[in-house]
Structure formats: structure tokens, C-alpha cells
Amino acid sequence: MRFPLRDTVAVAAGALAPFAAALVLMPFRTSVTHTNLALLLVVVVVAVSALGNRWAGALAALSAVAWFDFFHTEPYQSFHIQDRADVETAVLLLVVGVIVSQLAARGRTLERVAVTDASYLERLHGTTRLVRFSTSSDDIVRRVRQELTEVLELRACRFEGGQLTGRPPRLEPDGSVKVAGWIWDLEWQGWPDGEIELRAIAYGRYQGRFMMTPAPGSVPPPLEARLVAVDLASQAAAALDDDGVMAGSRP
Structure with a gap:
């Protein structure tokens, strides 16, 4: 199966963008609450979904949870979570990230369909006018x-x-x-x-x-x-x- 370049880039962004964001936020992990850090990662997930597709958004949500766990929960640089509150935050990050990413991707798809359908209609209408006259x-x-x-x-x-x-x-x-x-x-x-x-x-x-x-x-x-x-x-x-x-x- 052949994938459009845009979808390939979106999938790559879904895997790498949350990692980069989590890395950038590392200096703030002791001064910013974990809930706020998770919300910032959700913003990254939404951005990937809006620019890519729903699969890239879902991948971004999974990636965000993984790197939130790795960089921002104790023990650091580990995929193990000790604190129950951090577990709940990670689960909510995954659920909210997936839901919001699908809504963002759906909105983008509906917008694209509306624009495309209007373009198709104009082409048919223009050709019909030419045939008539x-x-x-x-x-x-x-x-x-x-x-x-x-x-x-x-x-x-x-x-x-x-x-x-x-x-x-x-x-x-x-x-x-x-x-x-x-x-x-x-x-x-x-x-x-x-x-x-x-x-x-x-x-x-x-x-x-x-x-x-x-x-x-x-x-x-x-x-x-x-x-x-x-x-x-x-x-x-x-x-x-x-x-x-x-x-x-x-x-």
C-alpha cells in the first residue's frame, strides 16, 4: 500500500513530537504540576492530529503517555510509575489525548470533504455549461x-x-x-x-x-x-x- 507523503510525515510527527516536547519540558518538571505538564502534551497531540490524521493522533497520544512517564514521573528515566496520582494522570492523558485527537482529525476531514465536494460540483457545473452552450x-x-x-x-x-x-x-x-x-x-x-x-x-x-x-x-x-x-x-x-x-x- 502506498502512503501519501503528508501521512508519512504525520505518523513520524506523532511518534517524535511528544518526545521532543517532553524533553523540552524536563527543566520544569519540579516547578510545574504533572497535570499541567500533561495538558501541554495534549496540545502537542491535538497539533499532530490537526495537521495529520487520526492514526497519527492516536500514535501521538500513546507517545505522549510514554514520554510523560519516562521524563516526568518518578523514578525518572524509567517506564515505571510509583505514585498513584501519576498513574491517574497518565491514564487521563491517554484517554483525553485519544479522544481529542480523533475529534481534531474528524473536524479536519469534514472540512476537507466540504471543500473537495464544492470543487467537484464546480467542475461538473462548469463542464455542463460548456456542453450546453x-x-x-x-x-x-x-x-x-x-x-x-x-x-x-x-x-x-x-x-x-x-x-x-x-x-x-x-x-x-x-x-x-x-x-x-x-x-x-x-x-x-x-x-x-x-x-x-x-x-x-x-x-x-x-x-x-x-x-x-x-x-x-x-x-x-x-x-x-x-x-x-x-x-x-x-x-x-x-x-x-x-x-x-x-x-x-x-x-
Whole structure:
């Protein structure tokens, strides 16, 4: 499975940021109550969750408890806790850290989903306007190629009219990808190698296909993005069907 760079950095921060914070707070462990030290570590957990994801946040919570125990409870430089109050503080740090980290990550996810959905809607709406008012099917195909490249983060995208040839991997109407008749696991395997076919079909009639080339090592987009891509291809097909276009290859 391929992980985005941001998630990798977030996981690394989840492990290291609480350690660094606990180390920085060492000079204050005799002058600041353990409860306040734990609260400061919770702030670090929230920061990691807000910038990363819920798994990074959970890891940060565990890391915060471990380094709170190691640096700020007696015996120092040991993962053993003698005082019952310190045990309770460590448990509360873990519980609060995990809960707050999940809430922070969920809030960030909801914000990202809202922004992304608005972007997808604008793309579909803009293409629909072009289909309605444009007299050039070439312009529509060009617009859809551009939108597909951006929505799916492709390296290249071209359009082929005419009959189907070969059996390349295919993006299906339900957003899945088929390779040689089998469903390809995008989450674990990433994009299949080579070009991926997205057929432009409207009113049950095939008008051509978009041949898409993902960037090497890129992470497949979410299902919502793939469904938007399918809708964009259908809009291009509808325009081609209206014009009666069955052209050869387009650049």
C-alpha cells in the first residue's frame, strides 16, 4: 500500500513530537504540576492530529503517555510509575489525548470533504455549461481532458474515438478499476501500470474513450473523485453523440 507523503510525515510527527516536547519540558518538571505538564502534551497531540490524521493522533497520544512517564514521573528515566496520582494522570492523558485527537482529525476531514465536494460540483457545473452552450465538441473533449487530469492527478490524458482496441485497465462507472476482468484493489496496489481506459458512453452509445496515465507512484484519488471522472466522461460522450462525432484519435 502506498502512503501519501503528508501521512508519512504525520505518523513520524506523532511518534517524535511528544518526545521532543517532553524533553523540552524536563527543566520544569519540579516547578510545574504533572497535570499541567500533561495538558501541554495534549496540545502537542491535538497539533499532530490537526495537521495529520487520526492514526497519527492516536500514535501521538500513546507517545505522549510514554514520554510523560519516562521524563516526568518518578523514578525518572524509567517506564515505571510509583505514585498513584501519576498513574491517574497518565491514564487521563491517554484517554483525553485519544479522544481529542480523533475529534481534531474528524473536524479536519469534514472540512476537507466540504471543500473537495464544492470543487467537484464546480467542475461538473462548469463542464455542463460548456456542453450546453458550446458548438465545438473538440472544446468539450479538451475541457474534459483537462478536468480529468486535475481531478485524478494524472500525468497525461488523451482521447481516442472509434472502435475499442486492446484490453487496458478500465475505470468502471462505479468508480472501481478492472484489470483483465478482475477488480483491482486501488487502496493496496495503487494505480495499475500503463494507461487506464475511461469509456465515454451516453444514451447507451459508445463515443470513444479517455486514455489516462497516472503519475508514477501517485496515490489513487478517493472514490468521489473517480465518480466525478465518470460523470465528466459521460458529459463529453453526450456532446459527441449530439454532434454525431465518431472521430479518430484526438491529441
